[in-house]
Amino acid sequence: xxxxxxxxxxxxxxxxxxxxxxxxxxxxxxxxxxxxxxxxxxxxxxxxxxxxxxxxxxxxxxxxxxxxxxxxxxxxxxxxxxxxx
Amino acid sequence: xxxxxxxxxxxxxxxxxxxxxxxxxxxxxxxxxxxxxxxxxxxxxxxxxxxxxxxxxxxxxxxxxxxxxxxxxxxxxxxxxxxxxxxxxxxxxxxxxxxxxxxxxxxxxxxxxxxxxxxxxxxxxxxxxxxxxxxxxxxxxxxxxxxxxxxxxxxxxxxxxxxxxxxxxxxxxxxxxxxxxxxxxxxxxxxxxxxxxxxxxxxxxxxxxxxxxxxxxxxxxxxxxxxxxxxxxxxxxxxxxxxxxxxxxxxxxxxxxxxxxxxxxxxxxxxxxxxxxxxxxxxxxxxxxxxxxxxxxxxxxxxxxxxxxxxxxxxxxxxxxxxxxxxxxxxxxxxxxxxxxxxxxxxxxxxxxxxxxxxxxxxxxxxxxxxxxxxxxxxxxxxxxxxxxxxxxxxxxxxxxxxxxxxxxxxxxxx
Numbered sequence: 098x099x100x101x102x103x104x105x106x107x108x109x110x111x112x113x114x115x116x117x118x119x120x121x122x123x124x125x126x127x128x129x130x131x132x133x134x135x136x137x138x139x140x141x142x143x144x145x146x147x148x149x150x151x152x153x154x155x156x157x158x159x160x161x162x163x164x165x166x167x168x169x170x171x172x173x174x175x176x177x178x179x180x181x182x
Numbered sequence: 183x184x185x186x187x188x189x190x191x192x193x194x195x196x197x198x199x200x201x202x203x204x205x206x207x208x209x210x211x212x213x214x215x216x217x218x219x220x221x222x223x224x225x226x227x228x229x230x231x232x233x234x235x236x237x238x239x240x241x242x243x244x245x246x247x248x249x250x251x252x253x254x255x256x257x258x259x260x261x262x263x264x265x266x267x268x269x270x271x272x273x274x275x276x277x278x279x280x281x282x283x284x285x286x287x288x289x290x291x292x293x294x295x296x297x298x299x300x301x302x303x304x305x306x307x308x309x310x311x312x313x314x315x316x317x318x319x320x321x322x323x324x325x326x327x328x329x330x331x332x333x334x335x336x337x338x339x340x341x342x343x344x345x346x347x348x349x350x351x352x353x354x355x356x357x358x359x360x361x362x363x364x365x366x367x368x369x370x371x372x373x374x375x376x377x378x379x380x381x382x383x384x385x386x387x388x389x390x391x392x393x394x395x396x397x398x399x400x401x402x403x404x405x406x407x408x409x410x411x412x413x414x415x416x417x418x419x420x421x422x423x424x425x426x427x428x429x430x431x432x433x434x435x436x437x438x439x440x441x442x443x444x445x446x447x448x449x450x451x452x453x454x455x456x457x458x459x460x461x462x463x464x465x466x467x468x469x470x471x472x473x474x475x476x477x478x479x480x481x482x483x484x485x486x487x488x489x490x491x492x493x494x495x496x497x498x499x500x501x502x503x504x505x506x507x508x509x510x511x512x513x514x515x516x517x518x519x520x521x522x523x524x525x526x527x528x529x530x531x532x533x534x535x536x537x538x539x540x541x542x543x544x545x546x547x548x549x550x551x552x553x554x555x556x557x558x559x560x561x562x563x564x565x566x567x568x569x570x571x572x573x574x575x576x577x578x579x580x581x582x583x584x585x586x587x588x589x590x591x592x593x594x595x596x597x
Contacts, residue, residue, distance in 0.1 A: 115247065116246070116247040116248075131248055135251060135252065135317060135318055135321070136251070138317035138318075139251075139316070139317050139318065142316070142317060
């Protein structure tokens with residue numbers, strides 16, 4: 098999945114499942130969209146489903162520094178690179 | 183410090199209506215909210231009782247996803263009635279978030295619907311790596327889910343009490359909330375209880391032979407508290423919330439005073455966890471009178487727990503007779519909607535407030551021939567015009583927990 102496809106999928110998830118309105122790639126998820134710790138855990142579960150494998154605990158912990166949609170995309174790309182199959 | 187505690191707002195979602203006018207009309211028309219048990223695709227086919235006190239009308243919640251992401255069905259009910267009481271109370275936002283307002287609210291199980299989904303996932307045939315439990319499932323199903331979803335939705339920062347004691351859940355919620363305000367620990371409390379549609383509870387009581395089975399083809403004819411042909415309880419769903427406030431501050435801010443909580447009695451039978459206990463119940467009723475510093479002759483109306491089980495009604499009748507004699511009017515309000523479990527104490531208090539305000543007492547529905555062993559009471563058999571100054575709401579639970587709440591009507595409270 099390239100970055101554009103990934104971006105489209107993540108924005109669809111944020112709009113449909115997390116009720117984001119007009120999400121911008123550099124918006125602060127918490128301040129601009131009320132995204133909280135519960136949402137972060139839910140999003141990780143959706144990312145696991147999308148990728149088709151379970152994330153390791155250390156990989157999940159790295160997600161806690163995510164602040165923007167760009168950060169989400171960077172995070173998923175790094176995960177994909179670490180799981181080449 | 184002992185302060186007067188008044189009721190300044192209330193709301194109930196019940197099998198006989200949501201709007202006060204609908205509930206009052208159901209009481210006046212003798213309309214039952216007991217309906218056929220819905221098929222849940224799991225337990226229903228194994229349950230002998232086929233009736234349920236059902237909330238089958240749409241409710242316009244208007245909650246956002248931000249609100250609902252930690253809410254199972256039971257929290258929807260709870261937050262809706264809490265929203266209603268805050269809206270009608272006129273309390274300032276500054277007070278709501280000040281720490282001086284607390285929440286005393288709970289349910290029997292948290293959300294059984296969500297718990298069931300957790301077990302479905304647990305036992306699913308999916309590969310284990312994809313069968314994770316949803317992150318918020320615990321928040322939706324934990325036993326204090328109603329109370330903390332209320333605090334979350336409205337930014338309430340005061341004390342949280344979540345007494346989960348089956349059928350006395352919400353009467354304890356109100357009683358403990360009353361004590362919080364009376365003794366100065368909080369200035370106001372949102373109190374109540376809720377329970378959602380749940381066949382697990384029906385199955386449990388069914389296996390104990392405590393559920394009604396003889397009226398499956400005529401749901402509106404059961405339950406039948408105190409009637410010779412009663413054959414058990416009917417499980418129901420719903421929610422009720424009251425706002426309790428310290429009297430002087432409520433009066434200062436010009437709040438509408440619907441009633442006053444003047445006494446609360448609560449104890450345990452100290453033994454059997456299922457069988458009703460005459461000594462335990464009688465003691466509770468007397469504890470409430472002592473707390474209110476009134477005599478039994480001052481009580482005009484008793485809202486009996488009256489689940490329509492064979493022995494429960496007889497023991498309760500004996501307790502009422504021992505404490506009050508045949509003076510107060512007695513009604514079993516579960517006859518209209520079944521046993522709403524964790525919500526029943528709050529709902530029965532709210533229905534009593536409505537009747538006090540309207541100046542009538544509704545009869546026990548389906549009470550055609552009074553059981554000889556319950557005959558000593560002053561049963562309400564038809565709509566009765568009455569000025570009720572003081573009412574008792576009594577509830578008893580599995581686990582041997584007994585409660586009695588005494589309330590005075592709003593006119594007296596203003597005096």
